[in-house]
Amino acid sequence: MGLFSKKSKVNPKISTQGIDILFDLDFEIWEFSYRGIDFVSFEKDLALPTIAQLDEIRSTIESLQPEINSRIENGLEEWCEGAKINSGERCLINISDFVSDREFTACYSEGANWGDVGVDLTIIDQEIIDDSWSD
Numbered sequence: 001m002g003l004f005s006k007k008s009k010v011n012p013k014i015s016t017q018g019i020d021i022l023f024d025l026d027f028e029i030w031e032f033s034y035r036g037i038d039f040v041s042f043e044k045d046l047a048l049p050t051i052a053q054l055d056e057i058r059s060t061i062e063s064l065q066p067e068i069n070s071r072i073e074n075g076l077e078e079w080c081e082g083a084k085i086n087s088g089e090r091c092l093i094n095i096s097d098f099v100s101d102r103e104f105t106a107c108y109s110e111g112a113n114w115g116d117v118g119v120d121l122t123i124i125d126q127e128i129i130d131d132s133w134s135d
Contacts, residue, residue, distance in 0.1 A: 047099035
């Protein structure tokens with residue numbers, strides 16, 4: 001190590017109720033996985049939903065999956081010709097506003113042939129109220 005070299009910082013981690021929550025210093029986001037779903041929060045102060053609420057979010061995503069798939073298929077036709085759903089895309093659940101507003105966003109991206117295209121589906125009370133596409 002050189003005289004002026006800095007030691008790399010370790011991302012802080014909190015463990016609670018069997019969940020390891022990591023704060024990514026580079027992207028300044030909180031992230032964790034619960035029962036196979038990846039969650040993120042962009043708020044400085046993490047407001048963590050209860051286990052029951054995380055289960056509710058998971059159940060909501062499962063019940064809305066046909067509508068989610070339909071919206072993604074329609075959007076891909078418009079935004080990214082030739083791209084297909086179920087091609088390895090990643091889903092992150094943004095819970096930044098869940099505790100205060102009962103709102104969360106399912107963010108889908110990184111599908112094969114999607115390029116930089118992604119969609120954010122805003123969900124409140126088990127209903128998709130908006131889809132926002134970007135590239």
